[in-house]
Amino acid sequence: DAKTTQPPSMDCAEGRAANLPCNHSTISGNEYVYWYRQIHSQGPQYIIHGLKNNETNEMASLIITEDRKSSTLILPHATLRDTAVYYCIVRYSGANNLFFGTGTRLTVIP
Amino acid sequence: DSGVTQTPKHLITATGQRVTLRCSPRSGDLSVYWYQQSLDQGLQFLIQYYNGEERAKGNILERFSAQQFPDLHSELNLSSLELGDSALYFCASSVSGGTGYNEQFFGPGTRLTVL
Numbered sequence: 001d002a003k004t005t006q007p008p009s010m011d012c013a014e015g016r017a018a019n020l021p022c023n024h025s026t027i028s029g030n031e032y033v034y035w036y037r038q039i040h041s042q043g044p045q046y047i048i049h050g051l052k053n054n055e056t057n058e059m060a061s062l063i064i065t066e067d068r069k070s071s072t073l074i075l076p077h078a079t080l081r082d083t084a085v086y087y088c089i090v091r092y093s094g095a096n097n098l099f100f101g102t103g104t105r106l107t108v109i110p
Numbered sequence: 111d112s113g114v115t116q117t118p119k120h121l122i123t124a125t126g127q128r129v130t131l132r133c134s135p136r137s138g139d140l141s142v143y144w145y146q147q148s149l150d151q152g153l154q155f156l157i158q159y160y161n162g163e164e165r166a167k168g169n170i171l172e173r174f175s176a177q178q179f180p181d182l183h184s185e186l187n188l189s190s191l192e193l194g195d196s197a198l199y200f201c202a203s204s205v206s207g208g209t210g211y212n213e214q215f216f217g218p219g220t221r222l223t224v225l
Contacts, residue, residue: 043112043200043216044153087153096166097143097155098214 004088009105012082018075020104022088025069031090033064034098035073039084044100047073047086078108113137114217116201122223128189131220135182135203141165142184143204143214144176148197159184160206191224198222 005023012018024033035047048055048062050071055062061074075082087103113136123129135142144156146169155168159178170176173191178184188195198221202214 038153041198041219043114043202043218044214045112045216046213049213096141096158097168099155100145100153102152 004090004101006088006104011107011109012078014080014108014110015077018078018106020073020086020106023070024090027068027090031092033071034089034091036087037084080108083108112215112217114201114203114215116217116220118220120221123191124225125191125193127191131186131199133184133201133217136215139203139205141204142178143202144186145200146197147200193224196222196224
């Protein structure tokens with residue numbers, strides 16, 4: 001699986017959009033970008049995934065650049081409950097496991 | 111609530127001992143994955159079972175073993191425990207075995223403390 005690079009930490013004001021970047025410059029054509037988050041030692045939670053088109057669901061939006069070398073997870077209106085470690089994972093569709101890097105620790109500030 | 115259950119929630123034991131962690135996947139999910147999360151190593155994939163058969167292996171020590179039973183629940187056995195085995199152990203489940211979109215649902219974890 002391609003490696004990812006994420007900033008170690010970010011702050012976001014409550015109610016504002018949180019934009020979490022991820023670099024995956026070695027991604028190959030059949031690898032998906034997945035985002036999971038982990039709230040304080042709970043089990044990781046799936047957020048969203050995409051291949052090359054932008055995606056949106058009830059939790060977040062995923063913007064993937066045209067060259068697919070980077071992506072941004074957007075939480076449109078961050079709440080205190082969004083404080084968590086966010087993991088960007090690049091994964092071949094046939095792979096059986098998720099490789100979790102160090103992620104970005106997002107702190108939503110009141 | 112992901113629908114994945116793990117027992118026990120906490121486990122405290124001594125070095126050299128053996129413990130068993132249990133996981134029940136979501137209804138309908140055929141794959142079970144085990145992950146270890148320690149402070150210095152982060153979340154690491156250990157092993158996957160699909161419909162009773164071992165499907166993939168990660169950084170699992172020889173002292174650790176797992177199995178998936180006909181009712182699809184899984185157990186992770188840790189033996190000859192060392193202080194460094196202290197960690198959170200997560201189980202995840204998914205519908206399929208890996209091909210294609212394969213969202214994993216994680217359980218609440220078992221916190222193992224080895225004294």
